[in-house]
Amino acid sequence: MDYELALHESPQPRLDLSERPTRLLHVMLRVRNLARSMDFYIGALGLRMLRRQDYPSGRFTLVFLGYGEEAAHTVLELTHNWDQDEPYELGTGYGHIALAVNDVYAACGELAEAGVKITRPPGPMKHSDTLMAFVEDPDGYRIELIGCS
Secondary structure (H helix, E strand, O other): OOOHHHOOOOOOOOOOOOOOOOOEEEEEEEOOOOOHHHHHHHOOOEEEEEEEEEEEEOOOOEEEEOOOOOOOEEEEEEEEEEOOOOOOOOOOOOOOEEEOOOOOHHHHHHHOOOEEEEEEEEEOOOOOOEEEEEEOOOOOOOEEEEEEO
16 A cells, blocks of 8 residues: 555545445443543533443443434443442543534633633644644543534
8 A cells, every 4th residue: 555645545445345334323431430421521511311221230331422312423432330440541542532612712611610621722723723622531531622613
């Protein structure tokens, strides 16, 4: 593969599959304190709880959150392992989840007032006019806020 070319053109599918994936369904994060995480994602970021499944025999809970119904929108899955006492290691491979907001400055002001940690204040991206900011969820996952107005 010519990697220089790949940087400028969209690669073509290598496999001729009869059934290709058609959309991104969900992103999963492991959380240590489910109530605290739900307060952040629902209370601070405005997602809605779409469904919750408790698995007592496996000692874990799955909560699915979203801005729209799961049948048509990508959702966030929070996985809570009941016996996890230590913080999860975030690793170096995880980057962030990006959310669209109408006003990055106003969103960060409201989130800061609510006690959310702002890790990169609102402002333009380097080499772009796009306004963005970063906040951190209770487990340390980075959430990017991108202005869409």
